[in-house]
Amino acid sequence: MITPMRVFVLIFNARTENEGIHTIREGDRNKILMFESEDDATRFALMLEAQDFPAPTPEPIDAEEIKEFCESAGYEWEIIPENSNLVVTPQN
Known part of the structure; x- marks a missing residue:
């Protein structure tokens, strides 16, 4: 059985009705x-x-999801x- 790969994504307003995921354009x-x-x-x-x-919240989730x-x-x-050496540039 393949083990799901757990990753972390950034969620704004985690666990609220106004929850959203951080994206880069x-x-x-x-x-x-x-x-x-x-x-x-x-x-x-x-x-x-x-x-x-x-402030976003790092949330664990299955990469396939x-x-x-x-x-x-x-x-x-x-x-x-x-x-990784990530450089953050201002994004929308």
Whole structure:
């Protein structure tokens, strides 16, 4: 049996009616970042917060679930390997 790959995504307003997932706009497409490491997801969330974004919450989720969501929503996705040097640029 294949073990599901757990990743972390950034959720705004986690566990509320106004919940939303963080995406990065690339051209005319949205991309969801899937972090292998909760620490990296937390660091990225803090960098977003420092740029005056609302504070997102790193949430664990099965990578296949996010891939399926991306396919249905027309989004791209990217897995961010542990200890990646991500540079945050201001995004919408």
